[in-house]
Amino acid sequence: MPKKPSPDELLKLDNQLCFAVYSASLAMTKLYKPQLDKLGLTYPQYLVMLALWEENGLMVSTLGERLSLDSGTLTPLLKRLEAAGLVSRVRDVADERRVHIMLTPAGRRLKPRAARVPACLLAASQCSIDELVALTRQLQALRERVKAA
Structure with a gap:
């Protein structure tokens, strides 16, 4: 039967799953940066593009849920992607409050390079x-x- 760890053991930084996940995420972002720089994308922009390459035309709200991003973070990110010519924002004909994010031809052409x-x-x-x-x-x-x- 395994021994219960002491409070001191439980509070060691290297025993924290949250720190392992966080530091691994930082290391992966650093690893990806040179590759993403070649594509002209930041890591969050890359995640948006991945979601859109998987399913083009997602609504902004769906995209935010999929990426766990709030609208305050997602909206400026989408504006930068739109300014770069990779996506366009299209209002839903049936309900103008809904905005769909569509890949532009340039956004679609980026996919093979991102692969x-x-x-x-x-x-x-x-x-x-x-x-x-x-x-x-x-x-x-x-x-x-x-x-x-």
Whole structure:
């Protein structure tokens, strides 16, 4: 039977899952930066583009939910992508309060170049694709349990 950790052990920085996730996220963002610079994208812009390449025409509210971004963060990000010519904002004909985000031809043309970005993580992590898929699924499950708590 495993021994219960002491309060001091529980509070060690290196024993914190939150810190491991946070610092891994920072390291991945740093790893991706040179690749994203070549595409003219920031990391949050890259996430928006990934979501739109998967499903073009998402409503702003759906995109915010999908990326866990509030409108105060998402709106300026979308404006910058629109200014760069990668997306356009289109009001819903049936309900003008709804805004759809559409890829422009330039936004669609960026996808093949962006397909090279994940390879840098595969190389740097020295993990197999199966290991990365399993880790991604574990983190997604953890995220959903924490959100539900």
